Every structure is written in C-alpha cells, then in structure tokens.
Amino acid sequence: MPDPVKPTGALGGAVRWFVIAFMVIVLDQATKLAAEHFLSPRDVIPIMPSFNLVLAYNPGAAFSFLASAGGWQRWFFMLLAIVVSGVIGRLLLKHRAETLFCWAMSLILGGAIGNLIDRGYLGHVIDFIQLYYGNFYWPAFNIADSAICVGAALMVWDSFRKPKPASQ
Template sequence: MRDWRLWLVPSALVIVLDQLTKHWIVQAFSFGESSPVTSYFNLVLAHNSGAAFSFLAAAGGWQRLFFITVAALASAVILHLLRKHGRQTLFGLALSLVLGGALGNLVDRIHWGYVVDFLDFYYGNYHWPAFNVADMAITGGVILLVWDSLRKPGAGKP
C-alpha cells in the first residue's frame, strides 16, 4: 500500500464490528445467559477480566491496568511496524487485524474493566473458552504473520 495509514481502515472495521456485536450481546443477554444456536455453538454473555483463556482473571484487579498497558504498547509497536513496512501487503493486513483486535478489547477494558465475550463453541461437555470478534481478528492476524514469515526466502534457516 502506498500510504501506511490505509492499513488503519481494516483495523477500524474490526473495532466497529467488535463493538457493535458486543453492544448487541450486552443488550440482548444477562451475564451468564446462554442461547443454543447449533449442537456445537451457543451465544453467551461472559466477562473476561484476564487475557486469552482467562489467564490471570482471578489476579485481584491489578491485571486490568497491566493489560491496558500491554495493549497500548503493542498498538504503538504495531503502528511503528505499519509505518516502516506498510508496503508489504500480507504483513500489513496481519498487523492491521491484530491492531484492530487489540484496540477492540482495549475499549472494553477501559470501559467495563473486563472484555465481553459471547461466542461459545463446544463438543459434548467440553467448551472452548468464549471469545469475540476482536479475538478472531487477533488470531487471524497472528496466523497471517506466521504464514508471511514462512513464505519469505530463508524462512526457518538459522
């Protein structure tokens, strides 16, 4: 992309879609309420005060400021990388997805003190930890970053 700032468009789209879906679920569900959609998927209103898979969720409250700081620093690094490598299409898209996801969850942490999760996939009695649109963007962005690094000449060589 000629101008690195164009990578902010996919990030903004992720943030808007993430916040709209979270707003809808908060309006439609009570905390802990679940509604089956298929035999392996529920919509549920869950609060995650920790990180991925509720890591540090029960840490006593200090983790809120910690995760806000981490998200802000990661966003600054991503913006720097986009400015420096914005012409690399796959790399730029990957970073823009991660940035949008990080900022979508950052909005929740600042506003609510936790992240709103609502997608619950399961098999039998095993439930994957609930997640949201921002989490999907982060995961997709990381997958694209790995793919991009493996496509480059000399990838995996010491």
C-alpha cells in the same frame, strides 16, 4: 501532479491498514453492545451445533488468564495493549507494501484496541461466542479475540513465505 486517490506523505499507502484496524474495532464494539443488549449472564442461546451465544465478562486475558489476580491485571493488559498498538502502528508505516504482513498487523491492532476499550471503560472484556464439541467447551471469546488469532496465524504464514537471506 499526485494521484488524488493514492495517499502520499508519511501515511501514504498505510491508511488502508489503519482503516482495516478501525473496521475491526467498530465490528467488535458493535457486536459486544448487541451481546449485552440481547443476552443476560448465564444465558446460553444455541445457534447451531457446536456454537452458542453466551454473555461472559472476562477481567483477565485470553482464556481468563489472570482473571482472579486482584485487579492489577487490568492496568497491565491496558498498558501492554497501548505499547503493542504503538509498535504495530510503526510496523504498518514501515512495511505498508507487504500485504499479508499488514493484514496480520491490522487485525491484531484492531483486536488489541477493541479489548483495550472494554478494559478501560468497563474494567473487563465482554465475550459472547462459545464453541464446543461434545462436552469440551472452548472459553468464550469475541470478535477482537478472533481478529487477534487470525492476525497471528497470518503472521506465521507470512513468516514461512518470506525467502531466507543467503548466508555469507
């Protein structure tokens, strides 16, 4: 008899990775709603040295890439996020036993969908975290962006951990 706690079938073992992605989406959307509720554009709320809360709307991609491209970039980045999400979903199913790789993919998936929701619903992404050092200010970002960056770093780390195949 199958273990009732352990999922079986096509999703067997992969459910947890989709749950992690879902948790990233929920946290991302909740913090963006809170930022819009408590902050106004141009507000700068110092939290601690080198960390502010700000409210920024980004119609482009990372670091406002293509922000002033005329509107087509919204649809391009939405399509890209949908395609990437589908590929990541397949990778999670295929590699569900590879823990570090799946953590990376789950974080990237959750971040991609979190920003996709903003682009689809609002036409821009809500950013609210600002880091700085002296007069150098990193562009504002959000939880989805953070999840994507952490996921990418984990993916790189995972690639160095895997043994190289023996040459024939």
